[in-house]
Amino acid sequence: MSADGGSRRRRWPPALLIGVLVAALLIGVAAVLIARAVPDYRTAFLVDASSPRDGTDFTATVDAVRAAAQNSGDRDSLSLRRFGGECDDSNSTSAVVDAGIGHAQQVSSAARGLTAAGKPTLHRGLAAAVEDFAGRYPFRASKRNRIVVVTTHGADACDKDRDALRQQVRDRAEELGVRLDFRFVGYKLPPGEQQQLAEVASTVAAERPRFVSTPKELDSTLVELTIPENTDVETIRTGSPGPAPPADTPAPVHTVRLAAQRLTLSVPLEWKAYVEKPQDLSWLTDSKGKTIGRERGRGGSDKIRTPGECRDKERADNPRDFWCPGIELRYGVLSMAVNAEQFGVRPLRLDDSLAGNHGQGLCPENPNLAAVGVGRGATLLAGGTKPVGDRTAEYREWRVPCFKYDPQHGPKELRGPAGVSYVERYWYLRKEQVLIVDNWQTPDLDRILEQATWK
Template identity: 45%
Template sequence: MIAALITVIVLILAAAALFVYRSIPDHRTAFLVDASIPAESSAAAARRGADFAAVARAVGSAAQNAGDADALSLRRFGGDCGEPGNTSQVVQSGTGRGNEIAGSVRQLTPGGHATLRSGIGAAIEDFEGLYPFRGEKSNRIVVVTSSGKDACTSDQRALLKEAHDKVKAAGLKLEFRFVGYKVPAGERADLGRLAAAVGAPAPRFADTTGSLAPILRKLVLPKEDEARKVTVPSSPGVPETSAGPKHTFVVGLSTGWAVTVTGTPVRCAATTGKPDTCQFTMHEGERLTLRATVSGPNPNPMGDMAEQNNPYYRPNRTPYWYGCDEGPRSRSCTVTMTKERVETSERWGDGASSPTGMAASRLLACVTTEETSELTLARTCAAATGSEGPPNPEVTYADGSTG
């Protein structure tokens, strides 16, 4: 009798262990979505409502494209300062939740202040319990926001410290990824500091619906070049002894300004008014970080006159990258040589399947600026890498009018 009882208990425990084992996902991703609306004007609120609809579509698309065995969840933030309802979990973590998240995020009604602090704190706490199970390989919070700072916190440094301490106290490897959609220019640095505080890469910014969805899809695991182990060289440009196939990679220097790019096996440079390229080889599995420094005289032939006659004119020396892992118009450039990157370049070679309708390559990254007189270079740079082009700049004339 006792032996039979012990046998039954062992079988129950074995079944429970098997259930737990099969229930633990490889990857768990939580979407944290900004559902706030600025209160400064009805026009701003209307624009934000339209922008949120674009965010909802992009988040839904990313969720539906995730792996069936990945655990997904959805949390929103936005509401009255100090109120417990200014963040809430909309869809609890679980596998096969892609369609549920897509439907739920579209039904959200945006409103209230950007309670980023509450949202991040609660999203971290969602991972602290034993159930729902954490991902065995990765646990990630993808923050999709149109605000760079918390509207209810006057001291943003307190937000940074609190976020840092919460991640540390959670006791697990928790990844953050930040995606800013139409974030005001004055708040982008705040979002960058928040990302740094939780050990995340620099935020990826999107200003159009066409660029938002691809960024989100790339951040939802598993992804071919993230699901497998990628060997990163100890120093850029130095291949590993067991490196994979080798491919030629090109860097385009298309700023119009004088520009220097470092981080490649060779130093690339171009002088004002003379766009140039440099090339080198990369092995599959190798990753490089490129940095650009813009200098020299203004390539705009009317630049000096514009500065003298228009108090609003500011030459645009800001470098933007296309063709990098971070997405179009990124301020930094990471290049991971993957098989997918090579195969995509082959498909886009004749322009038939290229997003821009012209021959494009994923074996090319180029740096440009958005100086008005050199905007053709930026658009060419975008098209050559299969990316959406830069927005039309808003010009402020000497009388203060814009156009």
């Protein structure tokens, strides 16, 4: 064997080598194209196209959707779906524009062509909107998938089954493996229908609906809910569509220290904290109508006031007022002092609402109503544990009905259901003696608490 033959290396055929290089190049190009095709945000507009009630202008809904679409981000994927028709009509909801990046003009033009007719078929529209996310294409968003519902009615005229709605929306989304952020906007809804829409939102695990009464409010609210989460946009146009706003940047936050400086939260700038210094407290521990002495302890209550109108207008100047939107944090003995003068000090019972723990309580929706517990109709919507920073809290979510009562005798003498209810959420950290209460379905609170830090 020659020296040349022993050192001879195997050579790839030129055609094969070129083929491998071309394949690698094509794979790289495909990866880039797919990455560019995945949107940052995917927004599905679900529009109530049923017959509007007297005094409700459908044109205002159309104009608001058009403005929101045109103000969306360049990397947003947009779609449009309508609902409204007869109860037995399979076309009572239909896709108008399929999801896709760069569809702002298509959504704007299609919205202008919508006509209003028939009955509100909200449940069917919601279920179909979830199914629009069933396939892997059109691509889901890398940051957030959301369904924005614009409606002039508070309830479905054909279907009242909330359990079925929960299965078709919340459970179905979990089956599809997609996290959907629902946003409801009610336009010119009377108080009774506002409550109905709030209950629908709660059923699908959405934040409390936004209620507006003028075209200008509708425009600005829809734009606010659908533009990328950016607070540095200099100008947001409403009514007349125009160029898209600049790319999004993280919303500014500030930190608040609560529970005697032990718990730190990063919250939006518009959330204001009102912190109470811990106090020495005393109360009766009479559990059977007899005074057996007093117990003393240390505790306090902090309030984070969030945007929104207070239910008690006369007391709106007090930011800590119970009827103003916000989050309450009770710590120390106050986290477990449940109606202490009547029942004594005891840990919170997780098998009842806070009102039920107290016998009955105040209704945040109306200062003239009382809230009740499971004995009078409060129902558990969700339970288990959730993180608060690196600690684990017992979590409960209740649907709490409100009752009328005799003004002369106070909430202790109830007259009957008032047809009003609210969603109560609480996080209970027994070891840390901290109770966090949210009666307002505060947006993004789960994430904020998950990112909390402890001292």
